[in-house]
Amino acid sequence: MNIIVCIKQVPDTTNVRIDPETNTLIRAGVQSIINPFDAYAIEEGVRLKEKFGGTVTIVTMGPPQAEEALREAISLGADEAVLVSDRAFAGSDTWATSYTLSKAIQKIGQFDLIICGKQAIDGDTAQVGPGISAHLDIPQITYVKKIEDVKLDGAHRHMRAEKMTEEGYEIIESPLPCLITVVKEINEPRLPSLKGKMRAKKIEIKKILAKDLDVDPGLLGLNGSPTKVVRIFTPPPRKGGQMLEGEAKEICGKLVELLKCEIP
Amino acid sequence: MSIKVITEKCTGCKLCVRVCPFGAIEVVNKKAVINLDKCTLCGACIESCKFSAIVLTKLSPSDIDFPKKLDAYKDVWVFCEQKKGAVQSVAYELLGKGRELADQLGVDLCGVLLGENVKTEAQKVIHRGANKVYLVDAPELKNYQDEPYSKVLVKLIKEHKPEIVLCGATSIGRSLISRVAIGIHAGLTADCTGLDIDRKERLLLQTRPAFGGNIMATIICPNHRPQMSTVRHKVMKEAEENKHHKGQIIEKKYGKEEYFSRTKLLDIVEEIEETVNLTEADIIVSGGRGMQNPENFKLVEDLAKVLGGAVGASRAAVDSGWKTYSHQVGQTGKTVCPKIYIACGISGQIQHLVGMQSSEIIVAINKDPHAPIFTVATYGIVGDLFEILPELTKRFKEVLKK
Ligand SMILES: Cc1cc2nc3c(=O)[nH]c(=O)nc-3n(C[C@H](O)[C@H](O)[C@H](O)COP(=O)(O)OP(=O)(O)OC[C@H]3O[C@@H](n4cnc5c(N)ncnc54)[C@H](O)[C@@H]3O)c2cc1C
Ligand SMILES: Nc1ncnc2c1ncn2[C@@H]1O[C@H](COP(=O)(O)O)[C@@H](O)[C@H]1O
Numbered sequence: 001m002n003i004i005v006c007i008k009q010v011p012d013t014t015n016v017r018i019d020p021e022t023n024t025l026i027r028a029g030v031q032s033i034i035n036p037f038d039a040y041a042i043e044e045g046v047r048l049k050e051k052f053g054g055t056v057t058i059v060t061m062g063p064p065q066a067e068e069a070l071r072e073a074i075s076l077g078a079d080e081a082v083l084v085s086d087r088a089f090a091g092s093d094t095w096a097t098s099y100t101l102s103k104a105i106q107k108i109g110q111f112d113l114i115i116c117g118k119q120a121i122d123g124d125t126a127q128v129g130p131g132i133s134a135h136l137d138i139p140q141i142t143y144v145k146k147i148e149d150v151k152l153d154g155a156h157r158h159m160r161a162e163k164m165t166e167e168g169y170e171i172i173e174s175p176l177p178c179l180i181t182v183v184k185e186i187n188e189p190r191l192p193s194l195k196g197k198m199r200a201k202k203i204e205i206k207k208i209l210a211k212d213l214d215v216d217p218g219l220l221g222l223n224g225s226p227t228k229v230v231r232i233f234t235p236p237p238r239k240g241g242q243m244l245e246g247e248a249k250e251i252c253g254k255l256v257e258l259l260k261c262e263i264p
Numbered sequence: 265m266s267i268k269v270i271t272e273k274c275t276g277c278k279l280c281v282r283v284c285p286f287g288a289i290e291v292v293n294k295k296a297v298i299n300l301d302k303c304t305l306c307g308a309c310i311e312s313c314k315f316s317a318i319v320l321t322k323l324s325p326s327d328i329d330f331p332k333k334l335d336a337y338k339d340v341w342v343f344c345e346q347k348k349g350a351v352q353s354v355a356y357e358l359l360g361k362g363r364e365l366a367d368q369l370g371v372d373l374c375g376v377l378l379g380e381n382v383k384t385e386a387q388k389v390i391h392r393g394a395n396k397v398y399l400v401d402a403p404e405l406k407n408y409q410d411e412p413y414s415k416v417l418v419k420l421i422k423e424h425k426p427e428i429v430l431c432g433a434t435s436i437g438r439s440l441i442s443r444v445a446i447g448i449h450a451g452l453t454a455d456c457t458g459l460d461i462d463r464k465e466r467l468l469l470q471t472r473p474a475f476g477g478n479i480m481a482t483i484i485c486p487n488h489r490p491q492m493s494t495v496r497h498k499v500m501k502e503a504e505e506n507k508h509h510k511g512q513i514i515e516k517k518y519g520k521e522e523y524f525s526r527t528k529l530l531d532i533v534e535e536i537e538e539t540v541n542l543t544e545a546d547i548i549v550s551g552g553r554g555m556q557n558p559e560n561f562k563l564v565e566d567l568a569k570v571l572g573g574a575v576g577a578s579r580a581a582v583d584s585g586w587k588t589y590s591h592q593v594g595q596t597g598k599t600v601c602p603k604i605y606i607a608c609g610i611s612g613q614i615q616h617l618v619g620m621q622s623s624e625i626i627v628a629i630n631k632d633p634h635a636p637i638f639t640v641a642t643y644g645i646v647g648d649l650f651e652i653l654p655e656l657t658k659r660f661k662e663v664l665k666k
Contacts, residue, residue, distance in 0.1 A: 006540075010284060011286065011287070011475070014437070019358075030287060036595070036596050037596065055531040059501075061640075063301040063302055065299050065301065065302070069556075079547045085322075087300065087399075090300070090303070090304065090305060091304060093451070094442070094449065094452065094454075095445065095446065095449070095452070098446065099371050099446075115372075116507065121472055121476065121595055122285070122475055123454070124311075124454065124455060124473075124474065124476070124599075125296070125455070126442070126453055126454065126456035127438070127442040127445075127452060129442075130439050130440075130442035130443045130446075131442050131446050133443070133444040133447070134442070134447060135444035135446055139410070139411065139525075139526040139527045140410055140439070140527075142410075142435065142439040142528060143435055143439075145589070151339075151357070160530070164434075164435070164590070165432065165435055165532075166435060166541050166542075166543055166544070167347075167534045167535065168532070168533045168534040168535030169533050169535065169543060170527065170529055170531065170532050170533070170596050171529075171530040171531040171532075171533070172437045172527050172529055173527065173528045173530055174526065174527040174528075174532065175526055177383070177526075178498050178526075178527075181541070182588060183437075183589070183598045184592075184597070185589040196288050222305065225299075225451075226449065226450060226451030226452075226485050226487065226488040227451035227484070227485050228454055228483065228484055228485070228486060229306060229307055229481050229482070229483050229484050230307075230481070230483065231311070231481065231482040232306060232307050232308040232311055232470075232479055232482075233311060233479070233480050233482075234478070234479055234480070235473070235479075235480050236475065238621065238626075238639075238640050241626075241638070241640075241641045241642045241643060241644055242642070242643055242644070243638070243643075243644045243645075243646065244644065244645050245646075248647060248648075248652055248655055249655060250645065251645055251652070252652060252655040252656045253659065255627065255643060255656065255657045256660055256663055258643060259604065260294055260660075260663050260664075261626075262603060262625060263547065263571060263572075263602060263604070263664065264546050264547075264572070264603070
């Protein structure tokens with residue numbers, strides 16, 4: 001089973017704080033991590049490979065330092081890593097990102113399954129996964145929390161998965177190749193192995209530039225992005241709250257008074 | 265497209281270094297230097313610079329000459345998500361906002377409804393202010409599926425050319441619209457919390473949080489139509505129902521090819537246990553590690569029940585197996601914005617806060633006075649939740665007579 005996992009390197013928001021005086025983002029010391037949802041995508045890819053054979057290829061589009069994220073993914077059990085990086089891709093919105101990634105995936109070759117995270121924690125759009133499947137015109141299952149079954153032989157190669165919804169889940173069957181996006185519940189990612197770490201150090205990362213792709217340059221980067229950011233600002237901080245003090249009974253009485261008209 | 269520092273103006277004050285979400289700016293010899301490998305051209309530094317020393321050459325609304333064909337697009341559309349044949353409340357919220365936008369532009373507000381036997385629902389969409397409803401009624405559209413829904417919506421958009429398309433940022437909305445936007449090369453902004461119109465340029469100003477709400481971005485889509493957004497549930501006010509409001513239902517039919525789905529929906533499993541859907545709830549009572557064990561969650565559930573609310577949980581509580589993942593609030597769980605959010609025994613780490621800090625009222629109960637949850641709390645209670653929760657439940661029961 002040939003699997004492609006798309007990952008994104010994102011700033012670790014754990015360390016992002018707001019400077020109370022200037023009301024701006026304090027970024028000092030903020031490290032880059034693999035997008036948390038993509039860690040589940042890597043793990044699921046590696047598990048499927050262990051079960052069915054084949055390879056797991058990690059793809060990321062980003063600046064040169066995104067190579068770190070690729071090496072980390074190798075240490076977690078992936079086989080190959082591809083960095084899609086070029087100034088021509090800078091400023092891509094989700095349309096241009098999914099276009100570029102879909103072209104890069106076509107270049108990489110035959111695949112049975114593409115796995116993406118549910119969403120990236122910097123932009124929170126959840127648009128790139130479905131965007132890639134739309135560009136490649138393959139079926140998709142989003143918000144997958146469990147893969148129930150995979151059939152790789154016979155005429156009807158397919159998989160069956162549980163898709164999380166607001167009310168519960170749906171069981172969906174899709175022919176292969178297809179694309180899935182995964183949520184946290186799907187697995188518990190392993191830690192890197194010693195062997196994996198060694199491989200991660202040595203592995204040669206494949207690089208893909210704009211000129212390597214069969215693309216329309218007008219559809220790349222900022223030029224290819226229908227959306228434009230016109231303003232960035234920090235939201236007004238939440239207004240300072242009120243501490244309720246006293247005995248438990250007293251506090252509860254106060255709170256009930258404060259809230260009772262707010263309850264629909 | 266480029267970004268540069270005008271060195272004559274730069275004073276080396278480092279404000280831009282601090283605001284850059286990507287760590288792409290350094291000050292070298294008292295001048296800001298932008299690392300173009302890290303820069304994503306997001307523009308955060310530009311706002312921050314008090315000396316206008318950073319410039320990004322890009323399109324701004326006033327620079328844009330509209331190609332003629334954009335004029336062919338008009339009307340504001342709302343995709344009316346239905347489940348089990350009932351239009352979901354998020355659609356009514358969008359109709360409320362959609363009405364304002366349509367009035368500002370002087371165009372019609374239209375609903376789009378796909379389903380089976382949903383004509384009476386189309387009438388309800390009109391009662392909520394739509395001038396027209398495009399109705400596609402077919403057995404294949406009974407339940408939401410990515411492919412038929414996106415193919416039909418692409419066809420409808422190509423045929424009728426709306427200028428704006430709004431859709432709920434729900435699991436259905438986000439999967440559907442992302443696919444549709446690719447097919448018609450439209451701009452799509454995810455999870456908006458604010459929508460407005462630049463009347464002069466007829467542009468939709470879409471404002472959304474990024475970096476877990478640490479910054480807000482306003483996004484436009486100058487050269488492509490329609491302008492599409494998904495909108496966060498519970499942020500906009502529902503359109504009021506007016507049974508006298510009149511509108512037109514336009515029934516459309518498509519063929520086998522549009523209705524065909526390569527994926528098959530085999531089963532729909534509902535799991536809502538004791539409570540209502542988290543993202544729909546007006547009140548959420550959440551428990552964290554401070555609950556100590558799954559049995560104690562009953563205290564949270566009891567309060568939620570009295571208030572008619574839903575039960576949420578921190579990741580620590582979910583990872584301990586006390587609550588299922590569908591209850592998790594936060595960065596790797598759900599983003600919620602109820603009217604009232606009551607956090608019990610939750611410390612309030614940033615990954616939890618990003619999922620709930622836009623709630624209208626936040627109540628925090630924690631025995632540690634330094635817990636970060638208190639920085640966002642409207643009402644904070646320093647105390648033992650095992651004492652507070654039963655008392656609160658009892659009092660609310662009396663007041664609400666339940
Ligand atoms: C990549 C990543 C993603 C994450 N995503 C999420 C997410 O989506 N959602 C999420 O919630 N977390 C998430 N986390 C985890 C997050 O960082 C915190 O670890 C988690 O939120 C802590 O949960 P908690 O507040 O319940 O537990 P704790 O931090 O252990 O807090 C327990 C609190 O209970 C209080 N307490 C204890 N006993 C009592 C008592 N008797 N009465 C009153 N108060 C009491 C304590 O004072 C303490 O403040 C994520 C972390 C990472 C690294
Ligand atoms: N630049 C990128 N390179 C590779 N994969 C990406 C990139 N951006 C997004 N993805 C994938 O798409 C998913 C959703 O991202 P987003 O649409 O940005 O929320 C992520 O979890 C990744 O799997």
